[in-house]
Amino acid sequence: NAGVTQTPKFQVLKTGQSMTLQCAQDMNHNSMYWYRQDPGMGLRLIYYSASEGTTDKGEVPNGYNVSRLNKREFSLRLESAAPSQTSVYFCASSAGAGGIQYFGAGTRLSVL
């Protein structure tokens, strides 16, 4: 019953460092998503992938890149971290467009 697995759970970075957040799902879902959650802002979509080999920008894509490595895995990369990227990041997946989205437990990222 793993569902959506995110690694790491916590990370502290210095400004300018890079890192990759990993996400994997075992439900054979086509669609995968990356969100960030900030106090008072709700969840905002960063990028999504409707199927293996495709990615599209969401509401707040600047400063991020993504890779849909295969059907199971969707990674989010911060090339040069900034304090404004301090947030909680959630990965989600769904069978297809408009379906129920299943979320991972989140990655809590602090950029100093």
Add this chain to the structure above:
Amino acid sequence: KQEVTQIPAALSVPEGENLVLNCSFTDSAIYNLQWFRQDPGKGLTSLLLIQSSQREQTSGRLNASLDKSSGRSTLYIAASQPGDSATYLCAVIGIGNEKLTFGTGTRLTIIP
């Protein structure tokens, strides 16, 4: 641009009471509306999904209604329990896209 509002931001009620959480959205051209629950420090768990053609959905003590024309949804929780304490979020998907737009949530506390 779709905007989703949830009022109040926080709500406390005694155990055993029935309660209603509100969600409003500005663009009625939605594909579906989803209600989620988020426990502190955790990811989101899907509670109910209502298709745009439906008026309501039920799951156990939860009942969600949708009035697309007025841009409103309600989540009714019957016979509340301390375990219902969490933040409840609603989100809508617009027609023809993958993107969930979230409200900022209502933090519910059930007082034993």
